[in-house]
Amino acid sequence: MYYGYGYGYANNGWYMIWLVLMVVCFAFTAWAQASVSSNFKKYSRVMTRKGITGMQAAQAVLRANGVTGVQFARIGGNLTDNFNPRNNVISLSGDVCDVSSVAAVGVAAHEAGHAVQYATGYGPIRLRNAIIPLCNFGSQLAWPMMVIGLVLNAVSLVGVGVLLFAVATLFQVITLPVEINASRRALQALESTGLLTQDELPMARKTLFAAAMTYVAALATSLVQLLRFVLIFLSRNGGNRRD
Numbered sequence: 001m002y003y004g005y006g007y008g009y010a011n012n013g014w015y016m017i018w019l020v021l022m023v024v025c026f027a028f029t030a031w032a033q034a035s036v037s038s039n040f041k042k043y044s045r046v047m048t049r050k051g052i053t054g055m056q057a058a059q060a061v062l063r064a065n066g067v068t069g070v071q072f073a074r075i076g077g078n079l080t081d082n083f084n085p086r087n088n089v090i091s092l093s094g095d096v097c098d099v100s101s102v103a104a105v106g107v108a109a110h111e112a113g114h115a116v117q118y119a120t121g122y123g124p125i126r127l128r129n130a131i132i133p134l135c136n137f138g139s140q141l142a143w144p145m146m147v148i149g150l151v152l153n154a155v156s157l158v159g160v161g162v163l164l165f166a167v168a169t170l171f172q173v174i175t176l177p178v179e180i181n182a183s184r185r186a187l188q189a190l191e192s193t194g195l196l197t198q199d200e201l202p203m204a205r206k207t208l209f210a211a212a213m214t215y216v217a218a219l220a221t222s223l224v225q226l227l228r229f230v231l232i233f234l235s236r237n238g239g240n241r242r243d
Contacts, residue, residue: 018228025221032213039210040079043103043203044095052195054096054108061112061189067119070112072097081107083114085129090115102196106204109190110211113182122181128174131167138167146229155237162229169226172219179215183208 052060055072062070075081075091083090090111096104117125142165149157187205190196196204 014231018224018231021224021227022221025217025224029214029217029221032210032217035210036079036214039207040095040103040107043106043207044099044101046102046200046203048100048102048105048195048200049197050195051100052105053098053100054092054104055098057105057190057195058090058092058108058112060193060195061109061186062115064189064193065116065119065185067112067116070115079107081111083111083118085114085118088115088118102200102203103207105190105196106186106207107211109186109195109204110183110208112189113185114178116185117178117182122178124174124181125178128171128178131171131174135168135171138164142168142229146232150232150236153236155233158233158236162226162233165226165229169219169222172215172222176212176215176219180212183212 058072062068069088071087071089073089073091074097075093077093078095080093081091081096090108092108092111096107114125116122142161144161145157145164146161149155149159149161186208187201190204191201
C-alpha cells in the first residue's frame with residue numbers, strides 16, 4: 001500500500017489532530033503577540049514614582065549583581081531591545097531607553113538579566129548561544145530535505161529532514177527557560193533595590209509574562225510542526241514497507 005506524498009496518516013485521523021493543534025497554535029500565537037503589545041502600551045503610560053528610566057534600571061540590575069563592563073546602545077524599532085553577548089552591549093529601543101515607564105523599566109531590566117546570565121555562567125544561555133549555528137543550519141535545510149525526500153521517495157532524506165527540524169526545535173526548547181530566568185532575575189533585582197514599588201512590580205511582571213508567552217507559543221508551534229514531520233516520515237516509511 002502506497003500513501004503518496006507522505007500524508008497517509010490522514011486516514012487514521014492523525015492529520016486532523018495535527019490540523020487542530022496547528023490552529024490552536026496560530027490562535028495562541030496571535031493572542032500572545034496582542035498581549036505583549038497591549039500590556040506594553042498599557043504600562044508605558046504608567047510612570048515610575050522614582051522616575052527611573054529604562055537604561056538606569058538596567059544599569060541598576062547590573063550593579064546589584066556585580067556585573068561590570070556592559071555597554072549600552074540605542075536601537076530603532078519597537079520592542080527590538082536585546083543583549084548581544086559578542087560585544088557585551090545592551091541595545092534599548094526609543095520606547096525603553098530614556099523612558100521612565102513601568103513597562104520600559106521591566107523590559108530594560110529583562111535585557112540586563114540576560115547580561116547577568118552570561119556574566120554568572122548560566123548554563124542554558126551559554127548552551128543556546130553555542131548551538132545557534134547548528135540550529136540555523138537545521139532550520140534552513142529541514143524543509144528542502146523533506147521536500148526532496150518526498151519527491152524522490154527517499155525515506156532516508158525525509159528522516160534527515162526530521163532530525164534537522166528537531167535540532168532547530170531544540171533552540172526553542174532551551175530559549176523558554178532562558179527568557180523566564182532573565183525575567184525572574186530582573187524582577188528580583190527591581191524589588192531588592194526598591195526601583196519599583198510593590199504596586200508597580202505586578203505591572204512589570206505582567207509585561208514580562210506576556211513577552212514570555214510569545215516564546216511559549218513559538219515552542220508549541222515548533223513542536224506541532226515537528227509532529228507533522230514525524231508523522232509524514234512514519235507514514236512514508238510504513239508505506240514503502242508495504243509496497
